[in-house]
Amino acid sequence: MTIASHQKKWLTLIGTVIAQFALGSVYTWSLFNSPLAEKINEPVSQIAFSFGILSLALAFASSISGKLQDRFGVKNVTIGAGVLLGASLLLASHATNLISLYICIGLLVGFADGTGYLMTLSNCVKYFPQHKGLVSACAIGAYGLGSLGFKFINMYLLTHFSLAQAFSAWGMIAMVMVIFGGLLMSDAPKQTVETTAPTNKQHKLPTNSGEFTLSQTIRTPQFWMLATVFLSICMSGLYVIGVAKDIGENYIHLSVTSAATSVAVIAIANLAGRLVLGVLSDKVERIKVISFAILVSFAGVASLIFGEPSSNVFYFAVACIAFSFGGTITVFPSLISDFFGLNNLTKNYGVIYLGFGIGSITGSIVASIFGGFVPTFYVIMTLLTLSLVLTLLMKHPAKTKAYRQQLTTQQTI
Numbered sequence: 001m002t003i004a005s006h007q008k009k010w011l012t013l014i015g016t017v018i019a020q021f022a023l024g025s026v027y028t029w030s031l032f033n034s035p036l037a038e039k040i041n042e043p044v045s046q047i048a049f050s051f052g053i054l055s056l057a058l059a060f061a062s063s064i065s066g067k068l069q070d071r072f073g074v075k076n077v078t079i080g081a082g083v084l085l086g087a088s089l090l091l092a093s094h095a096t097n098l099i100s101l102y103i104c105i106g107l108l109v110g111f112a113d114g115t116g117y118l119m120t121l122s123n124c125v126k127y128f129p130q131h132k133g134l135v136s137a138c139a140i141g142a143y144g145l146g147s148l149g150f151k152f153i154n155m156y157l158l159t160h161f162s163l164a165q166a167f168s169a170w171g172m173i174a175m176v177m178v179i180f181g182g183l184l185m186s187d188a189p190k191q192t193v194e195t196t197a198p199t200n201k202q203h204k205l206p207t208n209s210g211e212f213t214l215s216q217t218i219r220t221p222q223f224w225m226l227a228t229v230f231l232s233i234c235m236s237g238l239y240v241i242g243v244a245k246d247i248g249e250n251y252i253h254l255s256v257t258s259a260a261t262s263v264a265v266i267a268i269a270n271l272a273g274r275l276v277l278g279v280l281s282d283k284v285e286r287i288k289v290i291s292f293a294i295l296v297s298f299a300g301v302a303s304l305i306f307g308e309p310s311s312n313v314f315y316f317a318v319a320c321i322a323f324s325f326g327g328t329i330t331v332f333p334s335l336i337s338d339f340f341g342l343n344n345l346t347k348n349y350g351v352i353y354l355g356f357g358i359g360s361i362t363g364s365i366v367a368s369i370f371g372g373f374v375p376t377f378y379v380i381m382t383l384l385t386l387s388l389v390l391t392l393l394m395k396h397p398a399k400t401k402a403y404r405q406q407l408t409t410q411q412t413i
Helices: 003-040 045-071 076-091 098-127 132-160 163-186 221-242 242-253 256-280 288-304 313-339 345-352 355-370 375-394 403-413
Strands: none
Touching: 003 045, 003 076, 003 098, 003 132, 003 163, 003 256, 045 098, 045 288, 045 345, 076 098, 076 163, 098 132, 098 163, 098 313, 098 345, 132 163, 132 256, 221 242, 221 288, 221 313, 221 345, 221 355, 221 375, 242 256, 242 313, 242 375, 256 288, 256 313, 288 313, 288 375, 313 345, 313 375, 345 355, 355 375
16 A cells, blocks of 8 residues: 555544544434424424434435445535535524424435435445454444534533524534545545455455445345344334433333433443444454344343333443444444445445434334333334344355355456
8 A cells, every 4th residue: 555545544534533523413403402492382392303304314315325425526525515514504593493493404414414424434444444343433433422522512502602503603513524524535445356365364254255236235135134133223222212211210210310311321331332342343253243232232122121120220221222222333334344345335334224214213103103112122122033033144145156156257257
């Protein structure tokens, strides 16, 4: 690797971390629910629905960000995402009804965030093929830290300035950070197909033994199995994290203060999962890391159903679920690249990432249909059991006949 290429690689990592930190700020949205409810005279539940729309838009944008990168390059798309993020938050400061709020925050902010999130992450991972887990942990860890860092920034803004000024300042800070990060990025070079590549000691498989296009990927059983696993873990994580305080108060019967402590427990466990499982995935076969994450989440959900209703059991449960969720979304990009190659990672993972958006609302839908926490916990436990079985049975495509036929075709071409 030349000096220039080496410099591009590290600048891209730095730029990705900066951009991811700013993009993670959208997870402070709950701070704005009550002030907005007072401003436009609507129930908090209606205001909070904008975050569900945001999650869906984020997942959709992630699924098409690879095509945008192919056409415009990572630098330009990231800068565009930063501009759209800032402009959307500025527009949101003038929202006077639910429709305008759903458009500005739900659709526009979600689209901006999703466009920058997955594309910059995937591009950065391509620069470090031997350390994909560690790099994913750095990037996604920055995304998680962004929600924590901007919690203090936005709380300060809401305390000392008007709601409109807080929105504008948040948008300006986030926009500058994303644009600055984008200016440091470069498109990662294409990976060459090496059918005789040396074996990776941890994964016992060729490190770069073929590249799948999106159309090829979705025709493999492994794609659908991985999509099911990802959806299940996202559903369990997003549902429990989203209503953790309510579970503590209304199901475990804790005080408001004790239930609210779950927010800090979740933040710490989520970050720990990203770092621990991300680094571990460079040393242990990644599908086994996901199996472990599922077991941890299963233990958390089982504790909520069968454990004694106490603060310790509650904190243990939400910590397990948050740890598993954070670790899974960190390991999955590298796992997808292991199975289907690095060159089309953004597109292949982008489609699977739709499970994040679907999972963000599925838990709430299940809860409303079956009524209450316990039936939802049982549904989640069933899905986690299915996912564990799938990960234990799943074979790397390199061990299948169809994969070997593809490699033979590539060599012929």
